[in-house]
Amino acid sequence: MSSDLGGRELHLSVHPVAAGHHPGAWRWPGADPLAFSRIEGYLEVAQVAERGRLDSIFLADVPGLHADIDDYPQLNGLEPTLILTAMAVVTERIGLVGTASTTFNEPFNIARRFRALDLISHGRAGWNAVTTSGPRVAGNFVADEPSSRARYAKAEEFVAIVLDLWRSWAPDALAADVASGLYADMSRIRPIDHHGEFFSVRGPLSLPPSEQGYPVLYHAGVSDDVRTLTARTGEAMFTAVVDIDTARAELDVVRSRAVAFGRPADAVRFLPGLVTSVGGTEREALERRQALDELSGTRGAVRGLAAQLGLNPDDLELDRPVPPALRGRLHAVRGHARPAARRALEGQTVRDIIRRGGGGGHVVAVGDPEQIADLIQTWFTAGVVDGFTLMPDVTFDGLPAFVDHVVPVLRRRGLFRSEYRGRTLREHYGLPIPDVATRRPLAKAL
Numbered sequence: 433m434s435s436d437l438g439g440r441e442l443h444l445s446v447h448p449v450a451a452g453h454h455p456g457a458w459r460w461p462g463a464d465p466l467a468f469s470r471i472e473g474y475l476e477v478a479q480v481a482e483r484g485r486l487d488s489i490f491l492a493d494v495p496g497l498h499a500d501i502d503d504y505p506q507l508n509g510l511e512p513t514l515i516l517t518a519m520a521v522v523t524e525r526i527g528l529v530g531t532a533s534t535t536f537n538e539p540f541n542i543a544r545r546f547r548a549l550d551l552i553s554h555g556r557a558g559w560n561a562v563t564t565s566g567p568r569v570a571g572n573f574v575a576d577e578p579s580s581r582a583r584y585a586k587a588e589e590f591v592a593i594v595l596d597l598w599r600s601w602a603p604d605a606l607a608a609d610v611a612s613g614l615y616a617d618m619s620r621i622r623p624i625d626h627h628g629e630f631f632s633v634r635g636p637l638s639l640p641p642s643e644q645g646y647p648v649l650y651h652a653g654v655s656d657d658v659r660t661l662t663a664r665t666g667e668a669m670f671t672a673v674v675d676i677d678t679a680r681a682e683l684d685v686v687r688s689r690a691v692a693f694g695r696p697a698d699a700v701r702f703l704p705g706l707v708t709s710v711g712g713t714e715r716e717a718l719e720r721r722q723a724l725d726e727l728s729g730t731r732g733a734v735r736g737l738a739a740q741l742g743l744n745p746d747d748l749e750l751d752r753p754v755p756p757a758l759r760g761r762l763h764a765v766r767g768h769a770r771p772a773a774r775r776a777l778e779g780q781t782v783r784d785i786i787r788r789g790g791g792g793g794h795v796v797a798v799g800d801p802e803q804i805a806d807l808i809q810t811w812f813t814a815g816v817v818d819g820f821t822l823m824p825d826v827t828f829d830g831l832p833a834f835v836d837h838v839v840p841v842l843r844r845r846g847l848f849r850s851e852y853r854g855r856t857l858r859e860h861y862g863l864p865i866p867d868v869a870t871r872r873p874l875a876k877a878l
Contacts, residue, residue: 442812442847443819443861444839445488445529445703447670448477449507452826453707456727458505460826467827468509471518477831478519481526484835485849487860488527488558490670490821491515492652495536496569499736513545520553527857529558529650529668534590535583536564536573540633542590543597546647547639555643555856559594560650560670561661563587584657586630591649591665593633596624598646599868600636644856645866654682654770654793663689667863668701670821672793674771679704679816701861705794706820710804710833717798724825733786740769741776753779769793794823804834805841812847 450468451458458465467473481489491512512530519528528549532542542559550557563583564570570577578586605620624635651662652670662669663686673679679702687697709724711717738745742765743758754762754776765773771793775785795811797804811817824830842848858865 440812440815440818441849441862442808442842443487443701443703444484444822444848445490445527445670445819446477446481446486446822446824446831447490447492447705448474448824448827448831449492450505450509450827452828452830453823454709454721454724454728454825455504455733456724457826459727460724460829463826463828465505468506471510471515473828474510474515475518475522477827478523478526480832480835482523484839485852486526486822486835487819488529488556488857489516489519490529490558490560490650491531492560493531493533494566494569495533495564496572499568499739504733504736513549516549516557517552520549520556525556525852525855525860527556527558527648527860528553529560529648529857531560531562531652533564534561534587535578536569537590539590539593539631540597540635540637543594543637544639546594547598547637547642550642550644550647551639555645555858557642558648558650558668558857560652561587561591561594562652563657580655580657584661587661588664589628589630591661593624593626593628593631595646595649595665596626597633597635597637598641599866600624601640601868603641603645603868606640641868642856644858645868648857648861648863659685660689662686662700663695664693666700668703668861671702671704673704674793674795676811676814676816679811680814683816701818701863702816703819703821704817705823706808707794707796707823707825708804708830708834708838709796709798709825710830710837711798711800712837714799714803717800717803721798721825728786734782737772737782737786740772741765748782750783751781753781795820801837801841804838805845805847808838808842809845809847 451463451465457463464473478489493508493512497506516528516530546557546559567577600622602620606616607614621636624633626633648667649665650668650670651658651666654671671682673682683702686700690699691697709717709721711720734748734750735745738748741762747755747758759777762773762776772785797807808820822834824834839848843850853859
């Protein structure tokens with residue numbers, strides 16, 4: 433396939449979780465079944481990803497045990513900024529993006545934590561700001577789970593406060609002039625004095641800007657509220673789309689809303705998930721996928737699918753379709769579960785729905801390196817994505833397979849870099865350094 437990029441550059445991030453994104457990954461030969469609680473595997477991921485010159489590492493987070501783990505491990509255990517700080521020590525260039533909830537945190541703490549990561553990594557940090565839902569998680573913090581409307585109203589104020597705090601230091605505020613005795617110009621470090629519906633925060637932040645100004649702001653999800661929040665404040669977006677038409681529609685919405693908010697249409701880097709199973713040949717990749725399917729715990733997979741669809745797992749049988757009496761509920765399913773709901777409405781069996789991705793809703797690439805590069809190139813040259821967030825089926829060997837075999841194909845086609853062009857995450861993504869000299873009252877404008 434030939435490439436016609438029109439000056440665009442492909443961006444690739446990697447989203448490692450525990451042993452891998454396939455439910456059978458923890459049982460795969462050579463995989464560490466305790467990977468979710470051990471730092472060593474994460475550090476190897478960081479070094480392999482940087483060897484491939486990937487843009488960034490993206491870590492999701494759920495602050496609690498959000499599902500039973502009797503036949504499938506917790507997807508995450510260690511807190512993301514702790515992992516990313518350790519990664520910063522063993523890498524030099526790759527971006528470090530961590531998730532933190534706006535529902536169950538305080539803005540000042542998050543602003544300080546990610547500013548610290550940004551300084552430690554010399555301008556490589558990103559914050560994925562998400563709302564958090566689910567009774568198991570909410571019960572760790574509050575008696576009653578907030579409504580979706582309340583969560584997103586709080587998120588808008590939360591994000592605006594963090595941005596104001598990140599802008600509370602002018603770039604030249606810190607003098608550290610030993611000769612004159614002037615350490616900092618306090619006229620260039622200003623409180624934000626925010627008083628809103630959910631928070632009162634005086635500020636300023638306690639740390640200066642980094643080499644990239646402040647962390648890249650991510651948002652993740654598929655809801656309309658996420659699209660609006662991304663269009664208003666986001667600089668990168670991790671989402672789930674299943675085909676090119678869906679991706680185009682999603683991107684068009686975000687871009688049109690960004691313009692309506694007075695931002696450039698290309699202000700946001702659109703990086704949906706891509707689940708990868710790489711083989712030396714197509715047959716090897718298919719056999720790998722089949723072997724992983726056979727290792728999957730079916731009970732946990734059925735429970736997970738039922739939770740996505742809002743059904744009782746006791747009402748589902750693995751080798752039968754979702755009962756017709758229950759399918760009427762599936763028309764209202766939204767978010768990541770939409771593809772699974774559509775397959776259920778088509779009459780596919782529960783087993784087939786699970787094998788085709790369950791409620792994840794991400795594109796699945798199974799094949800040899802040329803075939804996976806073909807898929808990436810097709811989507812990228814269609815202009816519907818800026819790149820992908822890689823989700824290897826098995827982390828320990830799936831990511832090296834992509835880096836060592838797919839990345840060279842992308843390079844030969846002129847799609848992907850051979851060397852980093854800069855040191856900060858903003859440079860990797862082609863994003864401008866934000867103006868922190870003049871604080872805009874974002875929190876008061878929302």
